[in-house]
Amino acid sequence: MWRLILLLLLITVGCKEKRYHDSAVENTVVLQAESLQDVLQFQKNLNEEFKNPKSSPLPDRIRKNFESLDFFEPDTLYRVTATFTRTPEALPFLMPTSTGLKSEEVVYGTLTFMLEGQKHQLEVYQNQELKEQEGFEDYLFLPFSDITNGEETYTGGRYLDMRIPKTDTVVIDFNKAYNPYCAYNSKYSCPLVPRQNRLNVAILAGVKAFKKDK
Numbered sequence: 001m002w003r004l005i006l007l008l009l010l011i012t013v014g015c016k017e018k019r020y021h022d023s024a025v026e027n028t029v030v031l032q033a034e035s036l037q038d039v040l041q042f043q044k045n046l047n048e049e050f051k052n053p054k055s056s057p058l059p060d061r062i063r064k065n066f067e068s069l070d071f072f073e074p075d076t077l078y079r080v081t082a083t084f085t086r087t088p089e090a091l092p093f094l095m096p097t098s099t100g101l102k103s104e105e106v107v108y109g110t111l112t113f114m115l116e117g118q119k120h121q122l123e124v125y126q127n128q129e130l131k132e133q134e135g136f137e138d139y140l141f142l143p144f145s146d147i148t149n150g151e152e153t154y155t156g157g158r159y160l161d162m163r164i165p166k167t168d169t170v171v172i173d174f175n176k177a178y179n180p181y182c183a184y185n186s187k188y189s190c191p192l193v194p195r196q197n198r199l200n201v202a203i204l205a206g207v208k209a210f211k212k213d214k
Helices: 002-007 033-051
Strands: 079-086 093-096 100-116 118-127 139-142 156-162 169-173
Touching: 093 156, 100 169, 156 169
Parallel strands: none
Antiparallel strands: 079 100, 079 169, 093 100, 100 118, 118 139, 139 156
């Protein structure tokens, strides 16, 4: 199995892969071959979205020279198993956005996990309008910030997409963390990361800060 994984590490899609851990690390999930491919496919799809004038958040003057986003090297350390606890009594609230608008959300549950020897908890949200749309009935929104913000990563934090899990455990793969569209274009209105979703660790995974002059 590990020979297959090491062969897959030679694959490049706009990034250089980090050598994956050769043994299980406490409270982390070993990234199997299919999971590595999944991260690389995520990066490829995101780059294609940004190149496409119909889906790209980039202004045309920047998009025409766009080649690839900057990604951290995929790393199993930032793929963790979390305990998912539903919060059925939570009431909808208005989440602030970058433009002053409000997004109606509800805390659907909490995610508790270990990372770098510390216990962390994040709230995961369900948008009350989006859940009425076909294909998004089980969509959950996970915004987070960490101590890399303003340096290696976007100042305002990053997002992860989730689906409502069928069990009380879920894998959080920070290798799929992406920037809100307002990191690329101020015309977009993006939910602000709640204070309670700030992690006091460096999440060196996912999309890095965007440099417009790159």
